[in-house]
Amino acid sequence: MLDSTYQSRERKNAPLTSIEREFILLTQKGLPIVSRPYDHLAEKLKLSVAEILAMSEDLLERGVIRRIAAVPNHYRAGYTFNGMTVWDVQDDVVKEYGALIGRLPFVSHCYQRPRCLPEWNYNLFAMIHGKNEQQISEYRTQIKQLLKDVLQTSEHKSNDMLTSSKILKKTGLRLQANKD
């Protein structure tokens, strides 16, 4: 017997409902890899499996869930090199070019961020991943090629790449269970 139903809200940036928060809390550590992975959620949330699937679709649609997927460990998959590439792109075209760079398969994150002059003149950040130093250097060259007409040098240099030399802290971001 169902004692609650899930109603799609279809609005981007709609605040999460309490049942959606429950769904997220129950899946933060992942989904069970079993034939019917949503059955236990349906049982816990007292919804039908169809309603759980509708909620998943809705959260995907709204961008709350980016994707439901296998996430390989970068290092184990052989992708041991990464670089934070940063670019000084003309402000009037940064969104257009950011979208272009974000579509490259080796880019994992691509953001526009504010400059902080005079110390920092870069407004576009693209994190790249590869299997060796040569590969990330080639990827960086590809990005440079795409941006060649819109790069500028308001201070210092037009671009840079910051490789990470040490992880100082790494904790997962978790939704707080006690928040309303």
Add this chain to the structure above:
Amino acid sequence: MDALDKRILNRTQRGIPVSEQPFADIASELDCSEDEVINKLQHMLDDGLLSRFGPMYDAASLGGAFTLSAMQVPEERFDEVTEIVNAFSEVAHNYKRQHRLNMWFVVACESQQEIQSVIKDIEQQSSLPVYDFPKEEEFYVGLYLPV
């Protein structure tokens, strides 16, 4: 990893279908059995080849506030400042990077005001300026690592 492991990993990285039996759907796409998909994925997870399996959430849409911050830390003070920064539970990730700005960390809080107060506290305790680079526009988050 055998050829089927690789095909399953490459396929499931891109996102599984939203359905009652998603692994059966993947199996029919890859022309293998549902049990093979399940057993192989579970093995990859147990083995640490997968860091997780399931929904990837956009942290910001869960209601928090985030920023990327950087500092220029003198080499002789690096360990001391690392301790100061890492002691904040709001600091989620922190990396040493090769640049004049050599420390980069993510601050995650419930609200914008809390972010500003954490940054002020870090500046006060370290006597160093913190450069704040909040996200203005997100173009892409995700990664496909073909194996």
